[in-house]
Amino acid sequence: MIPTKDRIRKEALSLFATKGFAGTSMKDIADGVGISKAALYSHFSGKEDIFLEVYKQLANDYIELTLRLFEASKGMEVREKLKHIFTGYILYYYKNREYQGFWGQLPLLSPSELKEKIVKDITDRERFFQEQMEAIFQEAIKKNEIREDKPSKMVMSFRAMRDGLLTWMLLVPQINEELVASFWDDYWYGLSSRD
Numbered sequence: 001m002i003p004t005k006d007r008i009r010k011e012a013l014s015l016f017a018t019k020g021f022a023g024t025s026m027k028d029i030a031d032g033v034g035i036s037k038a039a040l041y042s043h044f045s046g047k048e049d050i051f052l053e054v055y056k057q058l059a060n061d062y063i064e065l066t067l068r069l070f071e072a073s074k075g076m077e078v079r080e081k082l083k084h085i086f087t088g089y090i091l092y093y094y095k096n097r098e099y100q101g102f103w104g105q106l107p108l109l110s111p112s113e114l115k116e117k118i119v120k121d122i123t124d125r126e127r128f129f130q131e132q133m134e135a136i137f138q139e140a141i142k143k144n145e146i147r148e149d150k151p152s153k154m155v156m157s158f159r160a161m162r163d164g165l166l167t168w169m170l171l172v173p174q175i176n177e178e179l180v181a182s183f184w185d186d187y188w189y190g191l192s193s194r195d
Helices: 004-019 026-033 037-043 047-072 078-095 097-109 112-142 151-171 177-191
Strands: none
Touching: 004 026, 004 037, 004 047, 004 097, 026 037, 026 047, 047 078, 047 097, 047 112, 078 097, 078 112, 078 151, 078 177, 097 151, 112 151, 151 177
């Protein structure tokens, strides 16, 4: 049997992902789990507490995914390494749509009293990804595999292409998993060295 606290987090994730923070009530969460509001308050002090728990769970999941992708890509050539990280992220969140729904709403719909705390935590957690990706781009520039540019800017374009494609995949059913490789090729050719 799944512990009640885990059931609460799961239900809250689903509600926050679809209705946002403001659109989700404690009653919605309690009803979805099949418990009373009083029982819900025996596990969490309030909606903000539940929201932070869901956020922390998904943030830890993101870190684990990132570590797995970097570890699995060790020893690959730069193009394959970047493609593995790009497609691995997209396909993971494409298959875990509630996770992506939560992340997609986070910047706009998170409670204002928690926004500063969340932004600081995300910034701290993203430092590892940023450093690893900049090192990959720097290596590719040195090998003349991609054009010369600021690695930090290249990481930003990588994220924009990755996250934009994922968003479109979730919105437009015709953009499916098979097309990810094609979009990757377009991105890679944009990066490629002009020599």
